Amino acid sequence: MNSQSSQGGRTEMYLILFGAPGVGKGTQAKLIRESYGIPHISTGEMLREAVKANTEIGRKAGTLMSYGKLVPDTIMLELIRERIKRPDCAKGFILDGFPRTLQQARELDQLMEELNLPHFVSIEIKVPDRIIIERLVNRRICESCGTDYNLITNPPPENMLCIKCNGQIGRRKDDHEMTIRRRLEVYNKETAPLREYYARENGYFEVDGSKSIKEVKSTISQLLSA
Numbered sequence: 001m002n003s004q005s006s007q008g009g010r011t012e013m014y015l016i017l018f019g020a021p022g023v024g025k026g027t028q029a030k031l032i033r034e035s036y037g038i039p040h041i042s043t044g045e046m047l048r049e050a051v052k053a054n055t056e057i058g059r060k061a062g063t064l065m066s067y068g069k070l071v072p073d074t075i076m077l078e079l080i081r082e083r084i085k086r087p088d089c090a091k092g093f094i095l096d097g098f099p100r101t102l103q104q105a106r107e108l109d110q111l112m113e114e115l116n117l118p119h120f121v122s123i124e125i126k127v128p129d130r131i132i133i134e135r136l137v138n139r140r141i142c143e144s145c146g147t148d149y150n151l152i153t154n155p156p157p158e159n160m161l162c163i164k165c166n167g168q169i170g171r172r173k174d175d176h177e178m179t180i181r182r183r184l185e186v187y188n189k190e191t192a193p194l195r196e197y198y199a200r201e202n203g204y205f206e207v208d209g210s211k212s213i214k215e216v217k218s219t220i221s222q223l224l225s226a
């Protein structure tokens with residue numbers, strides 16, 4: 001079965017967006033979610049919620065995240081296994097930030113097979129490190145609705161209250177230069193090798209993420225509708 005298959009007139013879409021932190025995976029995933037009506041699963045977001053709620057997983061993950069390190073595969077797989085079995089994933093989903101290691105990729109494939117689900121389309125978004133660092137040190141996020149701001153390109157209001165929901169706008173703990181550099185190192189060592197894993201399959205594409213949000217969105221839409 002293909003990652004985009006039509007069954008009984010409905011289109012299914014199983015997509016992995018991968019790329020270093022700050023390439024725009026989350027932004028693009030939200031746009032695709034709107035077009036396709038399938039959930040956007042961000043493991044980073046799930047973990048930040050667990051940290052906020054002070055759950056057992058949150059307590060285990062919090063410190064690792066604030067140092068820019070990866071959370072152990074066993075925890076991540078438990079989270080994903082539970083998430084993709086939920087009814088809202090019945091027509092597909094977009095993974096953002098998962099898988100991040102070869103072990104996660106292999107176990108995800110096993111899980112998909114177990115659930116009788118098709119192969120993924122995987123899209124790697126590429127952006128030079130210099131631009132990533134500039135984006136992330138200037139990134140600010142609404143703590144309630146997740147709307148992104150950027151001090152230079154899309155500044156938040158002076159009172160730091162979100163224009164969409166009036167929530168508090170803040171800075172992610174791991175969006176400081178030292179931690180960003182650590183996250184990029186971890187990405188290059190642990191996650192970049194996944195390129196070879198997915199490039200062996202037909203549905204692997206690379207997209208230049210240094211272009212505008214609109215241009216990247218249009219490239220991705222063309223790939224997905226092809």
Ligand code: AMP
Pocket residue numbers: 021043044045047064065066068069070071072076096097098099100101104174183
């Ligand atoms: P993100 O929001 O995707 O940048 O993720 C923020 C942080 O959450 C990462 O730096 C990791 O500490 C942790 N994290 C998110 N997804 C994963 C994953 N698939 N495997 C391990 N750690 C993860």
